[in-house]
Amino acid sequence: MSTVATTKPTQLASGSSGSAILCRGAGKAYRLYDKPIHRLWELLLPGKKFHREFWALRNVYLDIPHGSTVGIIGENGAGKSTLLKLLTGITLPTAGEVAVQGRVSSLLELGAGFHPEFSGRDNIHLACSILGMSEEEIAERFPKIVDFSELGDFIERPVKTYSSGMYVRLGFAVASSVDPDILMIDEALSVGDEHFKGKCVNRLNEFREQGKTTIFVSHDMGSIKSMCQHVVLLDRGEVLEQGSAAKVADEYLKRAKARGNERLSSYDRGTSVYPRWGTGEIETTEVEMLDPAGQPSLVFTPGEPFRVRIRYKVHGHVANPVFGLGIYRSDGTYVNGANHHWRERPIEIADCVPGETGVVEMRFDALPLLSGSFYLTTFLYDHGKAAPTAIDHREHVLSFDVVDVRRLQHGMLFLPSRWSVVRDQPGMGVSTLESDA
Amino acid sequence: MLVLIRSLRKNRRLLQDMVRRDLRARYVGSSMGFFWSVIFPLLNLVIYMFVFTFVMKSRWDEGQSNQEVALLMLAGILVWQAFAETVSRSTNTLVENQNLIQKVVFPSEVLPVYLGVSALVNMLIGVAIALIGVAFYAWISPIVPEAGAPAPQRALGFSYTLVALPLLFAIQLVFTIGLGFFFSALNLFLRDVYHVMGVALMVGMFMTPIFYPAYLVQKAGLGWVLKINPMYWLIDSYRRVLIYGLWPQPPVVAAFAGVAIVVFALGAVFFLRQKPRFPDLL
Numbered sequence: 001m002s003t004v005a006t007t008k009p010t011q012l013a014s015g016s017s018g019s020a021i022l023c024r025g026a027g028k029a030y031r032l033y034d035k036p037i038h039r040l041w042e043l044l045l046p047g048k049k050f051h052r053e054f055w056a057l058r059n060v061y062l063d064i065p066h067g068s069t070v071g072i073i074g075e076n077g078a079g080k081s082t083l084l085k086l087l088t089g090i091t092l093p094t095a096g097e098v099a100v101q102g103r104v105s106s107l108l109e110l111g112a113g114f115h116p117e118f119s120g121r122d123n124i125h126l127a128c129s130i131l132g133m134s135e136e137e138i139a140e141r142f143p144k145i146v147d148f149s150e151l152g153d154f155i156e157r158p159v160k161t162y163s164s165g166m167y168v169r170l171g172f173a174v175a176s177s178v179d180p181d182i183l184m185i186d187e188a189l190s191v192g193d194e195h196f197k198g199k200c201v202n203r204l205n206e207f208r209e210q211g212k213t214t215i216f217v218s219h220d221m222g223s224i225k226s227m228c229q230h231v232v233l234l235d236r237g238e239v240l241e242q243g244s245a246a247k248v249a250d251e252y253l254k255r256a257k258a259r260g261n262e263r264l265s266s267y268d269r270g271t272s273v274y275p276r277w278g279t280g281e282i283e284t285t286e287v288e289m290l291d292p293a294g295q296p297s298l299v300f301t302p303g304e305p306f307r308v309r310i311r312y313k314v315h316g317h318v319a320n321p322v323f324g325l326g327i328y329r330s331d332g333t334y335v336n337g338a339n340h341h342w343r344e345r346p347i348e349i350a351d352c353v354p355g356e357t358g359v360v361e362m363r364f365d366a367l368p369l370l371s372g373s374f375y376l377t378t379f380l381y382d383h384g385k386a387a388p389t390a391i392d393h394r395e396h397v398l399s400f401d402v403v404d405v406r407r408l409q410h411g412m413l414f415l416p417s418r419w420s421v422v423r424d425q426p427g428m429g430v431s432t433l434e435s436d437a
Numbered sequence: 438m439l440v441l442i443r444s445l446r447k448n449r450r451l452l453q454d455m456v457r458r459d460l461r462a463r464y465v466g467s468s469m470g471f472f473w474s475v476i477f478p479l480l481n482l483v484i485y486m487f488v489f490t491f492v493m494k495s496r497w498d499e500g501q502s503n504q505e506v507a508l509l510m511l512a513g514i515l516v517w518q519a520f521a522e523t524v525s526r527s528t529n530t531l532v533e534n535q536n537l538i539q540k541v542v543f544p545s546e547v548l549p550v551y552l553g554v555s556a557l558v559n560m561l562i563g564v565a566i567a568l569i570g571v572a573f574y575a576w577i578s579p580i581v582p583e584a585g586a587p588a589p590q591r592a593l594g595f596s597y598t599l600v601a602l603p604l605l606f607a608i609q610l611v612f613t614i615g616l617g618f619f620f621s622a623l624n625l626f627l628r629d630v631y632h633v634m635g636v637a638l639m640v641g642m643f644m645t646p647i648f649y650p651a652y653l654v655q656k657a658g659l660g661w662v663l664k665i666n667p668m669y670w671l672i673d674s675y676r677r678v679l680i681y682g683l684w685p686q687p688p689v690v691a692a693f694a695g696v697a698i699v700v701f702a703l704g705a706v707f708f709l710r711q712k713p714r715f716p717d718l719l
């Protein structure tokens with residue numbers, strides 16, 4: 001079933017009645033045992049310690065007023081899920097305190113607990129009673145849930161016959177029917193088709209308009225930024241920064257770059273697992289991406305100027321070598337390919353002889369890619385033959401990430417555009433509005 | 438303890454739904470559906486009877502007909518199966534439902550309870566079959582003792598003493614759920630518990646006089662085993678009521694009730710004390 005957690009409102013200390021959620025130095029330590037049997041020894045011999053402590057979260061101070069929309073971001077393992085579990089009351093804090101005011105519903109996992117053999121109808125009933133709804137409440141909400149899930153006649157069929165999309169739709173329908181005061185969402189919306197996603201976003205907007213508190217968890221700064229006023233950035237179990245989205249976004253970007261570029265030092269040049277082929281007269285010895293400051297980097301932001309630098313070394317004679325570069329999205333989508341030969345004013349590198357070395361640079365004024373993971377393939381082909389022949393073709397030679405915290409456009413590419421609106425208002429005449437480029 | 442009762446009261450609807458779902462889940466997807474509830478105990482009975490009376494030639498008391506032995510075995514099997522099923526399923530239930538425990542604020546105390554109730558309801562079907570069998574051999578087609586054989590010590594047939602059944606059901610439930618609480622929580626500390634449980638229940642079944650008469654144990658000088666085996670007390674009480682129309686022996690019932698309450702209290706306290714840690718232990 002959809003995993004909605006309902007907790008009883010914990011009474012907040014007087015004076016803080018405006019807070020929906022209040023954390024004071026909250027922390028969670030998990031006990032790690034070297035051997036399973038140590039759990040038993042610890043149970044039988046109280047006072048003796050058989051575990052190591054691992055702090056998944058510590059020193060969290062949060063004060064979230066009613067009606068706000070809060071985003072929690074961080075890398076995998078930063079403690080986001082642990083924080084949500086504390087806020088929903090699924091686990092108890094090891095240190096500090098967590099106080100929540102109002103009925104909490106969390107979409108930690110949609111459709112968890114559905115019984116595959118039973119019909120959608122039966123599963124809705126059971127899921128609702130797990131959420132603590134009374135018989136009348138279920139009867140009242142049942143038609144709405146069925147309606148929202150758009151399952152139609154499938155509602156009478158066993159859940160095991162559902163497609164994964166139907167499963168998630170039913171899960172979301174149940175979870176969001178609880179009518180909570182505080183809604184927590186753990187990246188649940190990344191599933192389902194566009195149509196249903198839109199319905200989910202509408203449902204969430206309704207929540208916000210009703211003055212309810214919403215908490216999003218994501219590792220994508222962009223999607224959170226557009227929805228949340230207050231953002232909490234977690235890193236390795238600690239709150240690194242919290243505050244306005246813009247303020248946290250900068251810190252997040254800095255982090256993402258630093259984290260992405262950790263790969264630079266461990267980047268292994270010789271033993272790539274990706275294919276490399278060619279006759280080998282010329283070898284591309286090194287491929288680097290450079291940020292605007294000329295430093296090697298693997299994380300970029302849209303609109304940023306960047307360069308790709310290839311170093312080469314000649315081992316044998318080639319008539320007409322041409323360097324090229326392909327940019328691919330991580331799923332293999334071919335984004336762009338170019339070389340220095342197919343141009344109005346081509347560069348010709350004629351008559352290379354052994355011993356020559358050199359540097360080829362491709363300069364881009366503004367990175368047109370939006371958020372995502374991409375990779376580069378370098379082409380070195382001999383165009384002096386009847387058909388271009390590979391000299392050194394290196395697939396997937398570098399992978400890099402684009403992190404977008406501005407979110408001015410959606411999709412894969414940033415396309416420069418100019419907008420205008422012409423308004424003809426009665427009694428005021430015609431006015432023209434122009435956007436920037 | 439009061440916390441537990443209050444929570445079960447609050448979640449009685451959920452409990453009811455889970456029991457209903459579980460009973461249906463046993464047979465949903467099979468074409469014979471509900472009839473498996475009837476066929477299964479009978480099939481078991483036939484197998485055990487064949488092994489114990491024809492292959493092993495185990496002797497029951499003098500003068501007991503094969504039909505009577507069959508009914509005695511059936512009563513024993515039914516009760517043991519309900520017990521074993523609850524304890525064994527409870528042991529693994531928290532692990533099985535970790536999705537709920539880790540992702541929802543879930544009243545995990547309903548889990549062993551619903552398993553106990555579900556097994557008991559399933560047992561009722563078998564009890565009804567046993568009663569039909571008793572009625573058949575007692576009144577419709579009475580067993581005629583073979584010439585020269587001693588007359589049976591007790592006459593078949595049930596009577597108004599059936600009113601004692603609900604009491605036996607209740608105590609059985611308290612006892613098994615108590616064990617369920619204990620072992621479900623213990624299994625989180627050591628997953629081996631679940632595997633050991635399978636073997637332990639098997640040993641327990643053969644140490645309880647289900648397929649052989651109790652007097653053989655006494656004759657072998659192992660009477661003390663019966664004295665400390667609460668499941669024997671329970672099965673013996675059921676047999677007296679279901680098959681002979683007698684009252685269960687009050688001291689035996691009282692002793693079992695006492696054991697059941699102590700087991701339940703210990704199990705529930707252990708369960709509730711560890712409950713806040715369940716999401717972390719899974």
